[in-house]
Amino acid sequence: MHGGHISPIMSDALVILGAAGIVIPLFARFRITPIIGFILVGLLVGPYGLGRMVYEVEWLTYVTITDPERLDPFAEFGIILLLFTIGLELSFNRLWELRRLVFGLGALELLIIGSLLAAFLSMMGQYWTGALGLGLALAFSSTALVLPIAGTKTPVGRAALSMLLFEDIMIVPIIFLLGALAPYAAAEEGASLLTTLWQGALVVAVMMIAGRFALPHLFALAARAKSPELFLAASLLVVIGASLATALVGLSPIVGALIAGLLIAETEYHTEVEGIIEPFKGLALGIFLITVGMGIDLTVIWANLGTILIAVVGVLVLKAVVTGVLLRLMGARRGTATETGILMASPSETTLIVMAAATQAMLIQPGTAQFWQIVTAIGLTITPLLAMLGKHVGKRVDSAPALDTEQVKDGKPRVIVIGLGRVGRLVAQMLEKHDQPYVAVDSDSDMIDLARREGYPAIFGNAARGDILDKLGMENCPAVILTMDEHVLAQQLVRKLRTAHPDLPIIARARDSVHATELYKSGATVAVPETLESSLQLSEAVLVELGVAMGPVIASIHEKRDEFRELIQHEAQLEHKPKLRTSSLEG
Incomplete structure (x- = not known):
């Protein structure tokens, strides 16, 4: 701060903390999920909302965010903390029990939906490489929204978790595939992928072996100091260190965060770590959701309303039907299959990452990417509504008795x-x-x-x-x-x-x-x-x-x-x- 000028970081912090401290409790009072609240805040204060007017009304500079990219590191940190807390709720035994669902159901869901969407987009005139990139991108579902809604304990939560875990594993191979399909791609892409895979496997193995011995001692020292600050520092050190380790060898940082959570879940300190991380996870996820809201341009939506609605409904219906049918074929109840299918129907924050990789590889045009980014943002925004719809429809179609108090x-x-x-x-x-x-x-x-x-x-x-x-x-x-x-x-x-x-x-x-x-x-x-x-x-x-x-x-x-x-x-x-x-x- 200098000469009466407020830095953009300070004004961004004001907006975010204002959203968390004022807007979200207001939504909670009316029993509306905070997820929608954060997205609407992003829409309101972003460059396509009040941010448009900062040149006419100068004081709006202090309550708007005109550069969403400034928030990207915090949004990514929110997703990392989410995967970390998911790991804390799991265990290696439970993960092993889910292996059939992860590599069976998860693989089928991603590949079938991606292929069907790619075939449809190709028929609509998109070149096949771009259609494949878009199809795979739209096949992803939102880890950041689905798991907090469904949890990991219910039948719906277990099914969703298995598919989302496979999607998280496949992010890196898919991005490498898109790079290899690029018009200018060098022959070294395949070798680069193999290098990433063996280095990633080595890093994960080292983390799992070292973590089992080092983490109990680290948290025992923090617990003996009886200092919440030290306990928090140790927790953040582990999650950030693990995320950086996997990112350095080309894997997604969320893989490292998940493994860090799984390792701490095996120690007696996991409850304390989960409690101390929870507020930071909630705020960082809120920042991610605000960035989603900022990507929604209402004027573009209004100008292309019919096309966008058809695209949103088409993606949602296709994903819901395929996911529901696969779950039924694997023995899930009708209600569970229906609810999970509808909940997993919207695209994901990962969709935006994969789409960016496809655009960078010149497989899709920037205008096409912007259209599907809007479709993705709308899908993310209505995910809580899809969750409520899925629960209602699931109960109607299930032969199990509905809740009757x-x-x-x-x-x-x-x-x-x-x-x-x-x-x-x-x-x-x-x-x-x-x-x-x-x-x-x-x-x-x-x-x-x-x-x-x-x-x-x-x-x-x-x-x-x-x-x-x-x-x-x-x-x-x-x-x-x-x-x-x-x-x-x-x-x-x-x-x-x-x-x-x-x-x-x-x-x-x-x-x-x-x-x-x-x-x-x-x-x-x-x-x-x-x-x-x-x-x-x-x-x-x-x-x-x-x-x-x-x-x-x-x-x-x-x-x-x-x-x-x-x-x-x-x-x-x-x-x-x-x-x-x-x-x-x-x-």
Whole structure:
């Protein structure tokens, strides 16, 4: 700042923080997703909105962003942080379980949609190399929007995640392919791709080996210092370092971010890292969405309204139908296939990257690129609306019963069981045996369909999202039982329930004593570690087989269980005190 002049960076910061602090809460009040809010802010303050008037009205310079490229590094950082947090929610075991979907469903989805779009564009007069580049670009779906909407735990989220992971893997090979198709392409392109692939594989292998040994020590040092600043610095060091490592060898930086998240997910510090990164991820993603809004020129849209609408609808319908049919062929329910297909229908932020590569390679003309950039921006803008449409249509076509909370609105107090897997069913059976009214909730429609056929009072819904639990009568609920085997989700849900209902008994399933400690810190009334219970059952069986009387055995088992529970609760209380400063950033 000099001589009364405000630097563009300062005015950009004012606009972004104003959007995050004023506009977004306003949208939240009217139950409108912040995604649309950020895009509309970008449209309003960008070069095609109020930015057009800065020469006539000078003060608008301070509340507009006339050069969207200044925000590109921050927008890219937002997508990197998103992939990092996705990695934190996954694990290598879970990723291995998804391999069939990633390399089967993901590959088929990208190649079939890309080929169909390329064939259609070629028929419309586009030269085949440009048609191929555009077709592949438009086949991508938005990681930045789809996963925050769908999550990674539901059937829709798992299907979307597998396709998006394959798309992220294919970004680099596709960009190399477009470069090779360029009129001036040298013969070295193929060799360059091979070099990138072997160097990328080497970097990923080194990261995975070194990360398993180095990361626990790094975060242990940060945790011992009891400094939230140091913990944040360590987290950002890991994600930026991993992203730079993959970018240096020609791979996408988001691959490095995902691997960094997966490595930290294997440590005991992943919950703390996720909480401390969350606010930065949200703000950086907001910047990305503002840049999307800035790319929408309403005058160009109005001048070409008919053509643009046909292009948007054509892309959306083709992608939704192909994705839905592929999911059905791979065994997904009709509702899941329909909802996922509609959610994945819009183009992606990656579409813009691939399109830029095709333009640079002179495969498509700048005017053609601008047209499809507008189509992509519109598609991104309406993604939240597609999500709502997909959920509604999915419920209509699914044979599983739709969400029906009226049947439990009779005023009777009911225990709420969240999760109807192996553990949830056993809990439900015991409640029934002792005449305790309950209702079970699960986000897997297959599970709900089967459970209701077997007579369980079960309702389809995602307990982590929306107000589903309140609709089930939380004011009369005697207890909530969490049975899901999802480490992070269980803690988030316990924290949410405890905040909303301070006196509610919350009984949660834990993997082990470490997870139980985390659940107690989040607010669980009782956390039951599976490893402890299996040990106690084994001890009981051994003692009975050795001839010890059943009464004393059961009494000693109860005594040992209480002793362990008190020890875990005590550890949770001790750990909670020094971490208060760090944990305060989780909100």
